[in-house]
Amino acid sequence: MAxxxxxxxxxALALLSCPAxxxxxxxxxxxxxxxxxxxxxxxxxxGLTPWAVIAGNETSDGIGLSAHATVVPxxxxxxxxxxxxxxxxxxxxxxYAHQRFDTxxxxxxxxxxxxxxxxxxxxxxxxxxxxxLVYDALPAIAIGAQYKTSNNDAIVxxxxxxxxxxxxxxxxxxxxxxxxSILLSATARLxxxxxxxxxxxxxxxxxxxxxxxxxxxxxxxxRRIAIGGEYRRKPDNLGIAREDxxxxxxxxxxxxxxxxxxxxxxxxxxxxxxxxxxxxxxxxQAAF
Amino acid sequence: MQSIxxxxxxLQAVPYAVPGEDxxxxxxxxxxxxxxxxxxxEGMAKAFHGQDGIRRIIDRTLTAAxxxxxxxxxxxxxxxxxxxxxxxxxxxxxxxxxxxxxxxDMIAAHKDLGVQxxxxxxxxxxxxxxxxxxxxxxxxxxxLLSKLAPMNHDVVQK
Numbered sequence: 269m270a271x272x273x274x275x276x277x278x279x280a281l282a283l284l285s286c287p288a289x290x291x292x293x294x295x296x297x298x299x300x301x302x303x304x305x306x307x308x309x310x311x312x313x314x315g316l317t318p319w320a321v322i323a324g325n326e327t328s329d330g331i332g333l334s335a336h337a338t339v340v341p342x343x344x345x346x347x348x349x350x351x352x353x354x355x356x357x358x359x360x361x362x363x364y365a366h367q368r369f370d371t372x373x374x375x376x377x378x379x380x381x382x383x384x385x386x387x388x389x390x391x392x393x394x395x396x397x398x399x400x401l402v403y404d405a406l407p408a409i410a411i412g413a414q415y416k417t418s419n420n421d422a423i424v425x426x427x428x429x430x431x432x433x434x435x436x437x438x439x440x441x442x443x444x445x446x447x448x449s450i451l452l453s454a455t456a457r458l459x460x461x462x463x464x465x466x467x468x469x470x471x472x473x474x475x476x477x478x479x480x481x482x483x484x485x486x487x488x489x490x491r492r493i494a495i496g497g498e499y500r501r502k503p504d505n506l507g508i509a510r511e512d513x514x515x516x517x518x519x520x521x522x523x524x525x526x527x528x529x530x531x532x533x534x535x536x537x538x539x540x541x542x543x544x545x546x547x548x549x550x551x552x553q554a555a556f
Numbered sequence: 557m558q559s560i561x562x563x564x565x566x567l568q569a570v571p572y573a574v575p576g577e578d579x580x581x582x583x584x585x586x587x588x589x590x591x592x593x594x595x596x597x598e599g600m601a602k603a604f605h606g607q608d609g610i611r612r613i614i615d616r617t618l619t620a621a622x623x624x625x626x627x628x629x630x631x632x633x634x635x636x637x638x639x640x641x642x643x644x645x646x647x648x649x650x651x652x653x654x655x656x657x658x659x660x661d662m663i664a665a666h667k668d669l670g671v672q673x674x675x676x677x678x679x680x681x682x683x684x685x686x687x688x689x690x691x692x693x694x695x696x697x698x699x700l701l702s703k704l705a706p707m708n709h710d711v712v713q714k
Contacts (some may be wrong), residue, residue, distance in 0.1 A: 297674025298627075299681075327673040358673075403708045446702035449695055490694050491684055 295330035296556065298358070299541040300491055300522045302401055302444065305530050306336035306553050308464060309414050309436070310351040310365030313510055315532055316500040316514055317482035318394065319453045320408035320442040321401050323363060324355030325526070325555050331356055334555040342536055342547035346370040351390075361412075363392040369466045374542055380423065386466045401451075407443035409493050414438075416465035428506050429468020430475055434460045444488075455482040462506050463539060471505030478503045492522040513539020516549055528553045543548070564709035571620040577638040583660050590646050590657040591710065604687075610653060611699035614644045616686035617679075626678045630669055650703050662710035673712050680704075 302319045310336065313319035324332015332355035340347040340444045351365030368387045375384030392414040399406030417433040418424050424432050442453035460469040460477045470476070480503060486496030500514040518532035532549035539545045571581050589710060595601075604610050618640055622631050629638070642659030649657040664704075680701065687697045 291672075294672065294674060297672075297677050299677050327677065329672050329674060390577065405706065446698045446705055449698045483571050488694070491688075 291329060293330050294327075295332065295523075296325045297327045297330065298325040298332070300525065301488070301494055301520065301528065303332070303334065303355075303555050305520055305528055305551055306334065306338065306348060306351060306353070306363075306365075308338065308347075308365075308367065309413060309416075310349075310363040310390050311351065311394055311414070312353060312355075312361060312363075313440070313455075314453065314484040314486075314496070314498045315518055315530060315551065316498045316516055317453070317455050317484055318410075318412060318438060318440050319401075319455075319484065320396055320399070320418075321409035322358045322361045322394065322396055322410075323555070324354040325355035326355050326358055326418075328358045330358075332358075332556060335552055336551055336553040338549065338551040340534060340536075340547060340549045342534070342539070342545040344374050344542050345372060345539060345545060353392075353452075359396055361392070361394040362437065363390075363394070365390045365392070366467060367464065367531045368462075371540065374540065378540065384423075386423070388465050389417050389419070390465070391415045401442055401444050401523075402446065407441050409439075411439045412437070416461060416469075418465060418468055424462075424468030427462075427467055428460055428472045428508055430470035431460070432468055434465060434469030436461060436465075449488040450483070451486040451488070451494070453484040456480070457482060459503060460505065461503070462509070463502075463511060467506060467509060467540065472507045474503060474505040477529050486518075486520075493519065495519045509541050510538045510543075512543075518549070525552055526556060528555070567680065573638060574641065574700070578635040580635075580638070580660070583681075585658050586661075587649070587657060589659060589661040590649050591662045591707045592650055594650050594652045595699070595703075596652065598652070600651045600696060600699065604647075604651050604692055604700075605690060606654070607648055607653050609690050609692070610647050610651065611644060611684045613683070613690050613692070614640060616689060618643070618682045620648060620682045620685065621679060624678065624682065627675045630671065630675060639689060647700070651700065662707045666711045670713050671711050673708070676708055676712055 304319045307313045311318035312321050312323035323334045326332030335352040337350045345367050349365050349367040353363035355361050371384045376382040395414035396410045399408045401408045414436040419431040436459040438457040440455040444451045457480045458477050462468050480501045482500040484498045486494045488494045497517045502511050504511045516532040516534040520530040522528050530551040534549045536545040645655050645657045648655030
């Protein structure tokens with residue numbers, strides 16, 4: 269249908285202009301795995317960091333949707349998040365994620381009470397400014413913002429955080445080098461967030477936002493499978509709870525055109541005073 | 557006599573269409589029309605099992621494309637004999653499997669087809685399935701796609 273309409277546009281070109289926006293919406297059609305997975309903060313990308321791709325399976329002619337659930341059980345804690353994202357014409361992304369961080373028995377040692385839970389909500393927006401992950405000469409280039417608000421105002425202030433909410437701003441460049449089947453992505457993030465914001469924003473050691481680097485490298489083994497690793501440099505703002513950089517090694521598998529499962533081994537370093545937080549990262553994402 | 561010789565030379569030099577194909581508007585054949593430079597060496601041709609393998613991949617891809625609910629419509633009324641020949645030539649040329657490309661450039665070949673990004677992606681999927689059926693290693697599949705991907709600007713209608 270869209271095609272006939274476009275042809276009619278060409279025929280009428282002498283009289284009318286027919287911008288892409290005039291074509292009827294057509295959903296789906298993105299190449300498998302090129303929508304990425306859902307990062308912990310909710311943006312489409314790798315598991316730890318956003319990529320310059322837009323959530324959902326839509327192309328420049330449609331609207332897409334994705335939803336995900338992630339669990340990260342590490343040595344002493346249990347992390348879980350869930351969220352959804354909308355993609356408009358493979359250009360603009362709006363995302364929401366709710367994160368929950370269960371302190372299990374450590375909560376008692378911290379004086380918060382056993383099984384104390386931190387939580388926050390993250391509202392994100394991303395725009396792909398130029399380029400394309402696969403097709404253009406230029407790599408995909410995007411900027412984004414994430415507004416994060418802690419559900420534990422009093423506690424994060426008591427830990428030494430300056431604010432219970434804050435915004436991250438980031439720029440990201442991503443490219444799938446087809447000739448080598450390798451995807452590389454790099455992100456610079458301006459942030460005040462302590463452990464993504466779960467422990468508030470800013471602290472006694474560092475009050476202001478700092479610029480942090482994040483990156484992913486992935487190798488596509490088949491149409492449906494990619495393996496790779498990620499790195500996320502973190503600020504270290506709180507005197508009482510040292511914060512380490514994050515790493516992971518992942519395998520992502522497109523179970524169907526709409527379902528992507530990701531399993532990773534992840535190292536979160538020291539979290540809320542307890543070091544050596546390593547464990548699994550497991551995510552299921554549905555995208556349309 | 558002289559005019560016949562000239563006509564024969566002209567026909568030989570300008571293979572717009574071969575018997576069994578529809579006539580096309582005149583154009584200047586050139587290797588540059590293939591839209592990319594070929595791979596060097598025998599590796600890629602071997603990975604695609606030479607001209608026989610490339611022929612099977614083109615046949616399988618096009619058979620699937622004509623019957624496809626998403627992109628089948630694009631090929632309605634299209635000269636399938638010519639498409640099969642020129643696409644084979646293009647792949648064979650790019651893979652350095654011993655062919656010259658005699659077809660039109662990518663802009664002329666896709667003019668007014670109304671191809672959208674989703675259509676191009678769908679054809680990529682069908683091509684991937686055909687390459688997989690031919691047991692072309694995935695890394696070699698992607699290397700060929702890396703030659704084709706930059707052509708999207710000439711194929712996809714803005």
